[in-house]
Amino acid sequence: MTETLSSIPWAVAALAVTIAAILLFARLAARAGLGAGPRAGRRLAVVETLAVDARRRLVIARIDGRETVLLLGGGNDLVVADLGRTAESGR
Known part of the structure; x- marks a missing residue:
């Protein structure tokens, strides 16, 4: 013991x-x-999110310098808008 x-x-x-x-x-x-x-050369970034309700949220995603608004959740996911190139992308 x-x-x-x-x-x-x-x-x-x-x-x-x-x-x-x-x-x-x-x-x-x-x-x-x-x-x-954070790594240099990342191609995908979530810029901002907003909860629409308990199940759905709006997401602004930057993909290869282009910003896209997505509606996620609630049974199906939708591309709401393509905002085009950002000023940061320089293209």
């Missing part, structure tokens, strides 16, 4: 060191530019 009780602090310490190492490596990876940060 005493061996079990004396091993608990060692297990907690090992867990704390492991978690600290994971957090340290995650921070170093983020500083190095690895991970899920």
Whole structure:
């Protein structure tokens, strides 16, 4: 019984060191530019969303420099409007 009780602090310490190492490596990876940060050359972006009701929402999506308004949810999805090229796309 005493061996079990004396091993608990060692297990907690090992867990704390492991978690600290994971957090340290995650921070170093983020500083190095690895991970899920913004990438250059992305072709698809959600510009804005608006909840119409409990089931449907309007979404402005930028796809290859063109903005499109989509109505999503409610059984079927629709392209509401093609807004054309954005000023940011430069084309």
